[in-house]
Amino acid sequence: MRAKSSEPKQGTPPAADRTFIEAARRAQIVDAAIEVIAEVGYAKASFTKIARQAGLSSTGMISYHFAGKDDLMREVVAEVMRVADAYMRPRIEAHSTASGRLRAHIESNFELLDAYPRHLPAMVEVLTGIRGGSPSAREFTAAMDEMTNTLVDAVRRAQEAGEFGEFDPVTMVLALRGSIDSLVTRAARDPGFDAAAHGRELADLFDRATRRTP
Numbered sequence: 536m537r538a539k540s541s542e543p544k545q546g547t548p549p550a551a552d553r554t555f556i557e558a559a560r561r562a563q564i565v566d567a568a569i570e571v572i573a574e575v576g577y578a579k580a581s582f583t584k585i586a587r588q589a590g591l592s593s594t595g596m597i598s599y600h601f602a603g604k605d606d607l608m609r610e611v612v613a614e615v616m617r618v619a620d621a622y623m624r625p626r627i628e629a630h631s632t633a634s635g636r637l638r639a640h641i642e643s644n645f646e647l648l649d650a651y652p653r654h655l656p657a658m659v660e661v662l663t664g665i666r667g668g669s670p671s672a673r674e675f676t677a678a679m680d681e682m683t684n685t686l687v688d689a690v691r692r693a694q695e696a697g698e699f700g701e702f703d704p705v706t707m708v709l710a711l712r713g714s715i716d717s718l719v720t721r722a723a724r725d726p727g728f729d730a731a732a733h734g735r736e737l738a739d740l741f742d743r744a745t746r747r748t749p
Contacts, residue, residue, distance in 0.1 A: 561600050563589050565610050572611065573653035573723055577664025605671040608661050612675060615658040622647050633693030637745060638738040640686075644715050645734030648722055656723035659716050683708055690745070700747040711741055 567589035572580045582594040582604070591597070601607040623643040630636045648655050662679065665672045690704040714737055722728040 557600070560596065561610070562614075564591075564597055564600060564607070565614050568607055568611050569615070569653050569657040572657040572660050577608075577660040580660075605665070608665060609671050609674065612658055612661055612678070615654045616678070618651060618654055619647055622650065633689070633696070633698040634742060634745070636689070638742060641711070641715070641738040641741060642731075642734040645718075645730040645737075648719060648730045652722075655719045659719050659723075683712065686711070693745075697747065699745045702745070707741075707745065714740075 564585065568580065568585045571584045571588050575584065582597050585607075586592075586594045586597055589597075597607065601610070623640065626643040626646075627636050627639045630639050644655070662675055665675060686708045687704045690699060690708060693699040694701070694704065718733050718737070722730060722733075
């Protein structure tokens with residue numbers, strides 16, 4: 536009696552190849568979603584438009600890979616945050632002073648905007664577009680709160696070390712995040728937006744605001 540062959544049927548890709556193909560297709564859809572959201576906004580980013588941007592013949596392929604729009608938006612935010620962290624972290628950690636890290640944090644946001652012009656606008660659209668008590672909304676809120684708390688802790692440590700002046704760190708961080716998000720939103724609508732210039736101006740502004748005065 537012959538043992539059953541473990542080889543895949545002719546014409547069927549091996550499991551590893553299928554996994555790679557599926558991952559590549561998911562990435563293709565996420566990239567297309569980022570482009571569409573940045574261009575038309577969260578509310579108008581339909582599966583039909585995303586499928587067209589991705590070069591897919593129908594929306595069925597999106598539904599195959601993602602449980603729904605919330606699921607896709609979760610992956611969009613995760614991808615933007617992954618790209619942002621890989622781009623910004625080494626630039627920030629290259630500085631040894633709190634003021635240098637703050638400037639690098641601000642300017643690298645806008646350098647990222649030049650390098651990936653669709654990513655940050657898409658994330659801002661998603662975060663402002665998803666409301667209510669959905670699981671995605673709660674996840675996004677928790678992620679943003681964690682980022683805010685990390686910045687607040689860094690600012691507070693700099694104050695304790697005497698590198699920053701006296702001010703409320705929560706107010707300062709929220710003002711910083713709001714300023715960056717507002718400029719990112721403007722960049723998506725203004726073809727002549729000078730990201731580097733706005734980054735320098737904002738970094739100068741918050742350098743003055745956080746500076747310790749004699």
